[in-house]
Amino acid sequence: MKRPTIADIAREAGVSKGAVSYALNGQPGVSPATRERILAVADRLNFHADSNARALAGAKARVVGLTLQRPPSTLGIEPFFMELISGVELELSRQSYALLLQMAPSRDEELAFYRRWFSEGRVDGVLVCDVRTGDPRIAVLEELGLPAVVIGPPDVSGRLPSAWSDDAQSMVEAVEYLAALGHRRVARVGGIPELAHTAIRTRAFTEVCARLSLAEAVTAPTDYSGESGARATRRLLTATTRPTAIIYDNDVMAVAGLTVAHELGIAVPSELSIVAWDDSPICRLLHPSLTALTRDIGGYGVAAARMLLAAVAGAPVESAHGAPAHLTPRGSTARHPAS
Numbered sequence: 401m402k403r404p405t406i407a408d409i410a411r412e413a414g415v416s417k418g419a420v421s422y423a424l425n426g427q428p429g430v431s432p433a434t435r436e437r438i439l440a441v442a443d444r445l446n447f448h449a450d451s452n453a454r455a456l457a458g459a460k461a462r463v464v465g466l467t468l469q470r471p472p473s474t475l476g477i478e479p480f481f482m483e484l485i486s487g488v489e490l491e492l493s494r495q496s497y498a499l500l501l502q503m504a505p506s507r508d509e510e511l512a513f514y515r516r517w518f519s520e521g522r523v524d525g526v527l528v529c530d531v532r533t534g535d536p537r538i539a540v541l542e543e544l545g546l547p548a549v550v551i552g553p554p555d556v557s558g559r560l561p562s563a564w565s566d567d568a569q570s571m572v573e574a575v576e577y578l579a580a581l582g583h584r585r586v587a588r589v590g591g592i593p594e595l596a597h598t599a600i601r602t603r604a605f606t607e608v609c610a611r612l613s614l615a616e617a618v619t620a621p622t623d624y625s626g627e628s629g630a631r632a633t634r635r636l637l638t639a640t641t642r643p644t645a646i647i648y649d650n651d652v653m654a655v656a657g658l659t660v661a662h663e664l665g666i667a668v669p670s671e672l673s674i675v676a677w678d679d680s681p682i683c684r685l686l687h688p689s690l691t692a693l694t695r696d697i698g699g700y701g702v703a704a705a706r707m708l709l710a711a712v713a714g715a716p717v718e719s720a721h722g723a724p725a726h727l728t729p730r731g732s733t734a735r736h737p738a739s
Contacts, residue, residue: 405447409447463498466500466527525709532594535556548560550564551564553600570693570727575614586614586645587646588618591623592622624649625653654683655690669734677693690732693727
């Protein structure tokens, strides 16, 4: 697909390019009926007058787009996105590009942003986060031909290149570590089940627990918020047989889980060990400090932005497999007292 031009509208409406320009800019020179016909054609072709001469001339916008289908408050409490965006911004600024960040209330509105950005020439490419299996965004971006890089596993990115790390390997490392400490009842507070990386973690968690013959392999799904993480922790710790170790899919929920354990009088780490996914500074400021799966999220953002700018420049881009998160033991994990 290509962006519609004034010539496309003129051809469809059966008028001159000058008449189209008059109609789009609200200038005299065309009859009301002709103006209405031209505007109807422009709307049907998804042409926007504010794309102006830059898009029509094919010039670069020098802007990269990123949409997140999450509440705006996510950015204030979710360290992962702040570190990711910091890395993206670092690489974009080196090449004199800007980032257009848009919070999308729904998937349909997110798709509408892509189409509008493309038709108006607002962005030269996009980064795609929170990918699901069969994600409709992949097909739309492939159809538009808008350069894009998926931040997620390659098996759900279609023909688009992806920047990813092996979450399954990291999950195995965390569970094996807890098992080596003598924990036999290990649970997990997971993220949104439909997300591709969450599904990978869930499958790896279930498989490694079965291989190690652990008694508990329960995953409690959440929306990644501290509130849902606290509710899931409370359910797990008030069950008849409670886990002695919990792995959290982000550090915000791990902090909430630590608070719940304190409320219930369950000592960490002597009675409950906690592991957090991603390792923001908050993990080191708590008491006890949180054992975490550590990775360079900012570097992840740099790599994704670099790949996207290469695609914008027309260079062939292959998917990049970054280093997986590795365990950093701290004060929130200890040997099970019965081991």
